[in-house]
Amino acid sequence: xxxxxxxxxxxxxxxxxxxxxxxxxxxxxxxxxxxxxxxxxxxxxxxxxxxxxxxxxxxxxxxxxxxxxxxxxxxxxxxxxxxxxxxxxxxxxxxxxxxxxxxxxxxxxxxxxxxxxxxxxxxxxxxxxxxxxxxxxxxxxxxxxxxxxxxxxxxxxxxxxxxxxxxxxxxxxxxxxxxxxxxxxxxxxxxxxxxxxxxxxxxxxxxxxxxxxxxxxxxxxxxxxxxxxxxxxxxxxxxxxxxxxxxxxxxxxxxxxxxxxxxxxxxxxxxx
Numbered sequence: 001x002x003x004x005x006x007x008x009x010x011x012x013x014x015x016x017x018x019x020x021x022x023x024x025x026x027x028x029x030x031x032x033x034x035x036x037x038x039x040x041x042x043x044x045x046x047x048x049x050x051x052x053x054x055x056x057x058x059x060x061x062x063x064x065x066x067x068x069x070x071x072x073x074x075x076x077x078x079x080x081x082x083x084x085x086x087x088x089x090x091x092x093x094x095x096x097x098x099x100x101x102x103x104x105x106x107x108x109x110x111x112x113x114x115x116x117x118x119x120x121x122x123x124x125x126x127x128x129x130x131x132x133x134x135x136x137x138x139x140x141x142x143x144x145x146x147x148x149x150x151x152x153x154x155x156x157x158x159x160x161x162x163x164x165x166x167x168x169x170x171x172x173x174x175x176x177x178x179x180x181x182x183x184x185x186x187x188x189x190x191x192x193x194x195x196x197x198x199x200x201x202x203x204x205x206x207x208x209x210x211x212x213x214x215x216x217x218x219x220x221x222x223x224x225x226x227x228x229x230x231x232x233x234x235x236x237x238x239x240x241x242x243x244x245x246x247x248x249x250x251x252x253x254x255x256x257x258x259x260x261x262x263x264x265x266x267x268x269x270x271x272x
Contacts, residue, residue, distance in 0.1 A: 028233040029098050030074075039071040039078055042092055043102035044085040046176045048198050049261040050103040054270040062261040063101045066120065069253060070101075073241060084175070086155035089113055092228060099238075100226040103195070105157045115231070116224040117238040120254075123195045124217025125161040128202065130184050130191065131210055137191075140214045144168050148190040151180040158194045161219055165193075185210055195221065197262055204265045205272050 025031055033039050043051045043063060051061040059080055071078035081097045092100055092114065105123075106116045127140045137143060143150060144166045152162035154173040158180070162171045172189065174180040177198060183189035185206070192199075196217055203213045227234055245253040261267065 025233055029227060029231050030234040030237050033074060033076060033098055037076050039067070039074055039076050039099070040081055040097035041067045041070075041078065042081045042083045042088055042097040042100045043067075044083055044088065046178060047103045047195075048177065048201050048271070049267065050197070052271055060267065060270065062121075062257055063103060065257050065260070067101050069245065070241060073244075085153075086175070089226065092226060098227070099234075103223055104226055105221040106224050107157070107160075110226070113229075114226040115229050115235055116226055117235060118242050119222030119224045120242055121258075122220065122222045123197055124221055125158065125193050125219045126196045126199050126217055127214040128181060128184060128192045128194070128199050128207060129212040129214055130187070130189075131212060132187075133190060134212045137214075140165070140191075140216070140218060143191055146170070149183075149188070151183040151189040151192045153177060153180050153194065157219070157221055162193045165218055181207070193218075200262070201265060201268070205268050 045051050045053050045059060045061075047061075049061055050063040051059065054060050059082075064080070067080065068078055079097075081091075083091050083096070083102075085102065088100055088102060088104075089110065091097065100114070103123075104110070106119065110116075127143070129137055129143075146168050148166070149170045149172060150162045150166050152158040152171060152173050154175055159171070159173050162169075169190075172183065174183070177194060180194070181192045181202060184192045191214075192211075196215065199207075199213055200215070203211065207213070225238055227238070245251060
């Protein structure tokens, strides 16, 4: 009798666990994406070479190609929702889209609000210096003085790093990379701080004869996808997706995209 009772209890527990798992899956963002037939991605164009618009107004970039590959792997249509970065987490939390793929750095503060996938690329903050200061400033640390003005991007790790490393300098912020770096080009700021990939690419174009790249990274910044909390199925799928595009040498997708956007800069002609 006791054995039968114990067996019945075990069956009830297992049934409840199974039901909980089914309900978790039904409420998963991944399940809703498959049912809808659309993957909605939030990003802000303007972060070279991750997401930007070409001369015809089309969205292109490393993150855009990653999003396309992700939608293809899911067998769904890709829908990109353009969003101001400063409010991108709030838009995710209010279900404006399913995932953020927008060059977002993992930070502890952001992680309190969202869950992050494994990192898909690591960058660091570097400095673009006015050519006029080439013989005066040889190390970014020398800019930590009240006589210098540093431009950065509002709400991004660019601003965080600027205020951390240049406490004595004047830090001015802007909505976009283009506005912030233009302050240096126009002589209104001494330097611009931003992610290394953007700065490297910018030096191949407009910055070539006007700026100096102090390319030693000041920070370590892993970039990742951000999703809403409480969604283990979606997080599991994303991490397996990243592992596949990184490790599968037949597909070799991550290496090919890195070569396309960070090594070969032919795409610059499409945006400049």
